[in-house]
Amino acid sequence: MMKRLMIAAFAATIGLVASACGGSSEKLYLFNWIYYIPEDVIEDFSKETGIQVIVDSYASNEEMYNKIVGGGDGYDIVVPSGDYVSIMIAEGLLEPIDTSRLANYGNLDPAAVARIGFDPGNRYSVPFMMAAAGVSVNRTKVSGYEHSWSVFDRSDLGGRMTMLDDMREVLGAALKSLGYSVNDPDPAHIEEACRVVERWKPNLVKFDAESFAKSFASGEFWVVQGYAENVFIEYPEARRAEVDFFFPKEGMPMYMDSFCVLRGAKNVERAYAFIDYMLRPDVAARVADYLMLPSPNVPARALMKVEPNYDFDDLARGEFKEDLGREALKLYNDAWRRIRVGN
């Protein structure tokens, strides 16, 4: 009885292990943001090329970075945001990319590529998606506001507004409202921005990057800072016209997520094939449709079936978040801690 049970358990285990390790040997390891590339897009790539893509997901740049540094090598492609691209270049974690080997590289909007400061000339990174957090206002509850960061100064909306729990986004908004760069290293300017946020803080319910969209959709919060895709995914489709999503006229912090090949990647050729596939207009259009974001891929824009949440030109006011460097980062951290803890 016992013996048979043991044998059965053992056989089941071996079978499961074998099935997990089996499959084609042509593999590509992708470490990507969760819900960033629709799964059928990746499946189609496998069908076309015979390369099996093993995808693992992360929810923040910090999580990805710590995994790579902490011994999680073995991935071929990662998709960091701009500031992390420059950090990873500086630490020698990335393999140079020869963009001339990517037939579809020319599809990228030259104007957008020209603004990249985190990897000038794109020697290590290939732009994928570009977006920014904006402000969403519930039109049925709030009126008489400007498309400006000053909306957070309105104390009559106290208890109905949230901003992201994200140092760079909130301080970036404050810096922009003062007319400075979102990457400003000047201690006096950072101090000024800190005071702006402290002025906004009494009007805010909280700093929240996770559940604010649910409360915004239910009508509890009226003005929220956040990413369009997070807000609209929760909002009932039929009542979408109630939401006024805008980028403040003063400008805003903006990000670019890019494909990078990790140093020591085993499947560099396949990584090139995958990145080139993602730059193809039809594929880029499917991704942009899925995210409901404007695409930095010029020919893809004509192929999109879904109306994006905003136009690509709206991002012209944005400024890429760059790596701040050690000293400025410390000032930002100090300011953010003072804001969060309140002393």
Add this chain to the structure above:
Amino acid sequence: MSRPAARKRSSFSRSVFVGTIVFLSLPLLVLVLYSFNESKSGAWTGFSVKWYVKLFTDSPQLWRAFGNSAVVALASAFVATVIGTLGAVAVNWYRFRLRKYLRTLTFMPMILPEIIIGVSLLVFFSGIGLRLSLFTVFVAHVSFNLPFVFLLVLARLEEFDFSIIEAARDLGASDGQTLLRVILPISAPGIISGFLTAVTLSLEDFVITFFVTGPGATTLPLYVYSAIRFGVSPVINALSVVMILGTVLLTWSTRNFLKYIAAK
């Protein structure tokens, strides 16, 4: 065992208990309800099973994570059960030096905060140059499953009569025969519940797995964690309902199975 004489049923203690159970089950009820919601958002717009359809037909990454979890849970529980059972037999019957310390040491992973085990395993793996993969997750899970199996089997062994083993030896059974024919069948309920506990613990572990996972080794809890950062997808709700049903079914069949074993 003695039981206190039956008293009048206390309506206070009963209502506290019932109230607590209801309160604890309410979130599950909400979850089940929303898995049938037509819209993605929090508002109820209509009944639909489309999230179940998406779960079963169009979520390959989720199922790959589920597969990883199943492989690790079964394999690590199996290995932990074998080692834990042998360890319990050794500690219970054989007298050797440092026996007491060994026993205490076995409980360490159970008492220590998970995060410390996770960090120390990560440091250890990178120290010996072992690349993070599904194998390191498996090793980590064996290490935290071991004390539970050990404890459950030990509890079973401690309460049974040593004279049965003496009788087996008197009747001419060898060491191996005693182990296979006498000790193992008697401790079977302990071994099986140890194995099932190990499977459960392994399936739900997040913290330790988070540290030691590598390329292609995302388990279900890790997948769900990164997924909910972008709002709870109804597919996750549907998955949870399927898992609740699976757990209920498994518990029910295990109970019957254990009763069957005990009756034999």
